[in-house]
Amino acid sequence: MASTSAPSQKSSAQFRDTTSSNASVHGGALGRLLKLGESHATFEMVKAEKTPRRQSRRPCKLQRCATAVCFSLFVVAITPPSQAQTPAPDNHGNSAENTSATGATFNFAPNDPPGEWRSQARDYANTRYSTLDQINTANVAKLRMAWTFSDGTLNGHESAPLVVDNTMYVVTPFPDILYALDLTRAGEPIKWTFKPNPAPIANGKACCDTVTRGVAYANGKLIYNLLDDHTVAVDAKTGKEVWRTKMGNVETGETMTMAPFVVGKKVLVGDSGGEMGVWGWIAALDVDTGKELWRAYSTGSDKDVRIGADFKPFYDRMKGKDLGISTWPAGMWKHGAGSVWAWISYDPSLNLIYYGTSNPSPRVPDQRPGDNLWTSTIFARDVDSGMARWAYQTTPHDRWDYDAVNENILMDLPIDGQSRKVLVHFDRNAYAYTIDRATGEVLKASPFAYQNWSSGFDMKTGTPMVIPDKEPHPNVKLVNVCPPDIGGKDWQPAAASPRTGLVYADIFNICMDVTDHDASYIPSSPYDGMDMHRYPAPGGNLGEFMAWNPATGKKVWSIKETYMTMSGVLVTAGDVAFYGTADGWFRGVDARSGKVLWSQKLGSGIIGQPMTYTGPDHRQYIAISAGIGGAATVRADVIALRPLDFPAGGNTLYVFSIDGNSMSSGPGQLTEKDGVSNAAKNR
Amino acid sequence: MTFAIGIAALLLLLGGCKHSQGGTTTANSASGLPTADMLASVPLGQVAGEPSFSAAALSIANPYQGNAQAIQQGEQLYIKMNCAGCHAYNGKGNMGPDLTDAEWRYGGLPVQIYKTIRDGRPQGMPAWGVALPPDDIWKLVAYIQSLGGTVSPKDYEHARQGDKPGEQVAPEAQADAQLAPPPEAEMSPDPNDQPTAQPALAPTTAPAAHTETPIVPKRKTKLTEPKASEPQP
Numbered sequence: 079m080a081s082t083s084a085p086s087q088k089s090s091a092q093f094r095d096t097t098s099s100n101a102s103v104h105g106g107a108l109g110r111l112l113k114l115g116e117s118h119a120t121f122e123m124v125k126a127e128k129t130p131r132r133q134s135r136r137p138c139k140l141q142r143c144a145t146a147v148c149f150s151l152f153v154v155a156i157t158p159p160s161q162a163q164t165p166a167p168d169n170h171g172n173s174a175e176n177t178s179a180t181g182a183t184f185n186f187a188p189n190d191p192p193g194e195w196r197s198q199a200r201d202y203a204n205t206r207y208s209t210l211d212q213i214n215t216a217n218v219a220k221l222r223m224a225w226t227f228s229d230g231t232l233n234g235h236e237s238a239p240l241v242v243d244n245t246m247y248v249v250t251p252f253p254d255i256l257y258a259l260d261l262t263r264a265g266e267p268i269k270w271t272f273k274p275n276p277a278p279i280a281n282g283k284a285c286c287d288t289v290t291r292g293v294a295y296a297n298g299k300l301i302y303n304l305l306d307d308h309t310v311a312v313d314a315k316t317g318k319e320v321w322r323t324k325m326g327n328v329e330t331g332e333t334m335t336m337a338p339f340v341v342g343k344k345v346l347v348g349d350s351g352g353e354m355g356v357w358g359w360i361a362a363l364d365v366d367t368g369k370e371l372w373r374a375y376s377t378g379s380d381k382d383v384r385i386g387a388d389f390k391p392f393y394d395r396m397k398g399k400d401l402g403i404s405t406w407p408a409g410m411w412k413h414g415a416g417s418v419w420a421w422i423s424y425d426p427s428l429n430l431i432y433y434g435t436s437n438p439s440p441r442v443p444d445q446r447p448g449d450n451l452w453t454s455t456i457f458a459r460d461v462d463s464g465m466a467r468w469a470y471q472t473t474p475h476d477r478w479d480y481d482a483v484n485e486n487i488l489m490d491l492p493i494d495g496q497s498r499k500v501l502v503h504f505d506r507n508a509y510a511y512t513i514d515r516a517t518g519e520v521l522k523a524s525p526f527a528y529q530n531w532s533s534g535f536d537m538k539t540g541t542p543m544v545i546p547d548k549e550p551h552p553n554v555k556l557v558n559v560c561p562p563d564i565g566g567k568d569w570q571p572a573a574a575s576p577r578t579g580l581v582y583a584d585i586f587n588i589c590m591d592v593t594d595h596d597a598s599y600i601p602s603s604p605y606d607g608m609d610m611h612r613y614p615a616p617g618g619n620l621g622e623f624m625a626w627n628p629a630t631g632k633k634v635w636s637i638k639e640t641y642m643t644m645s646g647v648l649v650t651a652g653d654v655a656f657y658g659t660a661d662g663w664f665r666g667v668d669a670r671s672g673k674v675l676w677s678q679k680l681g682s683g684i685i686g687q688p689m690t691y692t693g694p695d696h697r698q699y700i701a702i703s704a705g706i707g708g709a710a711t712v713r714a715d716v717i718a719l720r721p722l723d724f725p726a727g728g729n730t731l732y733v734f735s736i737d738g739n740s741m742s743s744g745p746g747q748l749t750e751k752d753g754v755s756n757a758a759k760n761r
Numbered sequence: 762m763t764f765a766i767g768i769a770a771l772l773l774l775l776g777g778c779k780h781s782q783g784g785t786t787t788a789n790s791a792s793g794l795p796t797a798d799m800l801a802s803v804p805l806g807q808v809a810g811e812p813s814f815s816a817a818a819l820s821i822a823n824p825y826q827g828n829a830q831a832i833q834q835g836e837q838l839y840i841k842m843n844c845a846g847c848h849a850y851n852g853k854g855n856m857g858p859d860l861t862d863a864e865w866r867y868g869g870l871p872v873q874i875y876k877t878i879r880d881g882r883p884q885g886m887p888a889w890g891v892a893l894p895p896d897d898i899w900k901l902v903a904y905i906q907s908l909g910g911t912v913s914p915k916d917y918e919h920a921r922q923g924d925k926p927g928e929q930v931a932p933e934a935q936a937d938a939q940l941a942p943p944p945e946a947e948m949s950p951d952p953n954d955q956p957t958a959q960p961a962l963a964p965t966t967a968p969a970a971h972t973e974t975p976i977v978p979k980r981k982t983k984l985t986e987p988k989a990s991e992p993q994p
Binding site for chain 1: 844846856857882
C-alpha cells in the first residue's frame with residue numbers, strides 16, 4: 079500500500095494512475111463485464127430522463143463480447159471504466175466518454191492512495207468520492223457484515239473512520255477516545271487507545287450532543303479537536319500525544335466539534351457555540367508543532383476578520399469597512415457567534431480555502447438589527463495568510479438559525495457553455511448554491527428542500543427574498559416555518575461523482591413552530607432565546623436522499639425516508655452511493671438511477687459518515703458507524719418524532735464486504751498465525 | 762404558607778440538633794426559606810455509618826411548592842436566566858438533562874435541586890448562587906416541580922433503593938408507529954430479493970408554494986404534548 083501523499087496541484091495524472099492500479103489489483107474480467115452491462119442499462123435510464131450524451135457511441139458490450147472482440151474487451155475489462163471507451167480522457171481524471179449529466183470535473187488532490195481514507199472528506203475538493211470499484215452496482219446486493227467494533231460510547235457518532243497503512247482509526251464522541259485497529263490481523267484487534275481526558279464541563283456546553291466530526295491524518299499524526307477546545311496530535315504509530323494546543327476556554331460555552339482540515343503543513347480548525355454567544359473563529363496551526371499561525375474571527379473589525387486590500391466580495395452588500403462591527407447593534411458582535419464548526423475545502427490552483435460560519439447569537443433577530451456580518455457566511459481565504467479573498471452571506475440577518483457551515487464541494491463545471499470553477503453548497507436555508515469560487519458570484523441558487531421563508535432568489539443582490547410573515551418576533555408564536563432551525567440540510571456532508579457529474583446528499587423535510595424570547599447574555603449559559611417545535615413538512619417524511627445537478631440547479635431523483643437522513647454520503651467508481659437513516663438503515667443506491675440496490679438495518683440510527691478502503695487482503699470494504707444522537711435527537715421534540723421502533727443509542731462501527739468475506743468471518747474457528755487468519759489462508 | 766413556615770421551623774430544629782456542631786445557623790425563618798444550615802445537612806448520597814438517609818434532610822420542603830404565583834415567576838426566571846437554552850422551553854432537555862422526569866444525576870429532592878442550581882455541577886451547570894437570591898432559586902425549583910418530574914421527600918428513600926415499579930414508555934406510540942408511511946426505498950427483509958420499490962425518477966418540482974397548514978405527525982403522543990412549560994404568548 080503506497081503511503082506517500084505529496085500534495086499535488088494537478089490531480090489528473092495521479093487520478094488515472096490510482097484508478098489503473100486499483101483496477102489491476104481488483105478488476106476481475108467477469109465483474110467488469112457484468113458492470114459494463116449494468117452501466118449500459120442504467121445509462122439508458124439516465125438518458126431517458128436527463129441529458130443524452132454520446133449514446134450512439136455505446137453499443138452493447140455484451141453483444142460485442144459475443145463476437146470476436148472478446149480479447150479487446152478483456153483489455154477493456156482491466157482498465158478503469160473512465161478509459162474503457164475512449165483512450166483520451168481529459169486531464170481531470172474524467173473520461174471524455176462518460177455519462178456525466180453535467181460534465182463536472184474534479185481535482186482529487188492530495189491524491190491519497192485509493193485504498194486509504196486519510197481525511198473526512200477524502201480530498202481537498204470534499205468529494206467523498208472513491209475510485210474503488212470492486213463493489214459496484216452489479217454486486218453491491220451481496221454486501222454482508224464482515225466485522226464490527228463497539229467504541230463503548232452512547233452519544234451520537236458523526237465521524238468516518240480513517241484507514242492509513244493498514245490501520246483503522248476510530249474516534250468516539252466525548253470523551254473523544256481514539257482507537258487504532260490493526261487491519262492485518264484477524265479480529266482487527268486494538269493496537270493502541272488514546273485517552274485525551276477532556277474536561278467534563280464540556281458535556282454541558284455543546285449545543286447538539288457531545289459529538290466529534292472526526293480525525294485528520296497528516297505527516298504520521300492523527301489530529302483532532304477535543305470538545306473542551308483543545309486540538310491534539312497523536313503519533314499514528316505509537317498512540318502517544320505529540321502536541322496539544324488550547325484553542326479556547328470551554329467555560330465560556332465554546333466547544334470544538336469539527337474535524338481538522340489539513341493543507342500541506344497547516345491544520346485548520348474552528349470553534350462551535352452558535353447558541354452560546356461565542357466569538358467565532360477559524361485558525362491555522364502548524365502540523366508538526368501545533369503552533370497557531372493565524373486566526374480569523376467571524377465578526378469584529380476588518381483586522382479581526384483578516385480582511386485586507388485584496389478582499390473583493392462580489393456583492394455590494396458585503397463591501398465596506400469594518401462591516402463585522404457596523405452591521406450589529408453596538409458591541410453585540412463580540413458575542414455574535416459565527417462559529418466555524420463543520421467543513422473546509424481547498425483549491426490548490428487558487429490557494430484558497432472555503433468554509434462557512436454559523437448563525438448569529440442570540441437566535442432572536444429582533445435583538446440584533448442589521449445584517450450581522452459575517453455570520454451565516456461563506457468565506458474564501460488564502461490558506462497561507464488567512465486573509466479573506468471574498469465572502470458571501472447566504473442568509474443576511476438570520477432569523478431561523480440558518481448556518482452557512484455546510485460543506486463546499488469544489489468542481490469545474492460547464493455552465494451556459496462556459497467552464498466555471500465553482501463550489502456547490504447546500505445551505506441550511508434550503509437553497510442549493512453553485513458559486514464561482516474565484517469571485518463569490520452566485521451562478522445558480524434554487525431550493526433543494528421544502529421551504530416557505532423566501533419567495534424566491536434575487537440574482538442581482540445574491541439574496542433570497544424574505545417573506546415578512548415568516549419572520550419571528552419575541553413572544554409571538556409563529557407557526558409553520560420551513561425549514562426549521564436545523565435547515566433543509568445540516569452538517570451531514572454530500573458526495574460528488576465525476577462519473578455521473580451529480581452531487582448526492584441527505585436532506586430534510588421538516589418545518590417548525592417558533593417562539594422567540596429575548597435572551598440575556600450571561601457568560602457560562604446559552605445565548606439563545608429560540609423555542610421551536612419541529613414536525614414533518616408536507617409529504618410526512620422527515621428525510622430524503624437526493625441526486626442534484628449543480629449545473630442546472632435541479633434535483634435529478636430522490637428517495638424519501640420516513641425518518642431523518644443525517645448521515646454523510648459516499649459515492650464510488652462502482653457507481654454506488656451509500657447513505658444511512660436515523661432509524662438505522664444503511665443503503666447502497668445506484669448513483670445513476672437512484673434505485674436502492676442494497677439495505678441493511680444496523681443496531682442504532684446512523685449519523686456517521688460512510689467510507690471505503692482496501693484491506694490487506696485486497697478486498698474492498700465499506701465502513702459506517704451507527705450511533706444515533708447529534709441534532710437528530712438532541713431535542714425532545716425530535717425524540718418525540720420517534721415511535722418505539724426508533725433505535726436506541728450506542729456506537730458500533732460496521733464493516734461490510736462482498737459476501738461478508740474477511741479475515742474475521744467465515745466457517746470454523748478463525749485463529750490467527752503470523753498475522754493472517756488460517757481461515758483467510760484457506761479461502 | 763404558614764404551614765410551610767411551621768414545617769421549616771420544625772426542620773430547623775431537627776437540622777440544628779443534628780448538625781449544630783461547628784455549623785453557623787443562619788436562620789432565615791422570617792422569609793420561611795430553609796436555612797443554609799439545613800441545606801448543608803442534605804447529602805447527595807448515602808451517609809457513611811448510617812443505614813439510611815437523614816430524615817431531617819428528607820423533610821425539607823420547598824416553601825413555594827404549588828404556589829401558582831411563585832411558579833409563574835419561576836418560569837419567567839427559567840426563560841430570562843437562559844435555563845431554557847440548555848433544558849429546553851418545555852423542560853424536556855437538550856444540552857442539559859430532562860427536568861420533567863424522575864431521573865436526577867444529583868438528586869431529585871426539591872432541596873437537592875435547589876443546591877444544584879445554587880452550587881452548579883461539574884458537567885456544565887453553572888452555579889447561580891451569586892447571580893440569584895435564595896428566594897428566586899426556590900421559585901425556580903417550584904417551577905421545575907410543576908413540570909411533573911422530581912422526587913418527593915416521601916418517595917425518596919424508595920427511589921434511592923430502587924423500589925419503584927418499572928414503566929412502559931408511551932404504549933400508544935407503538936400503535937401509532939404502524940401508521941407511519943413506509944420509506945419508498947424500503948426493501949424486502951431478504952436482501953437477496955430484487956428490490957421492487959423505485960424512487961422517484963422525475964425531477965422534483967420547486968418546493969415553494971405548498972399548503973401553509975402544518976402537518977402534525979400522527980405518531981405524536983401524549984409524551985410530546987406541550988407541558989406546563991409551554992410559554993404563554
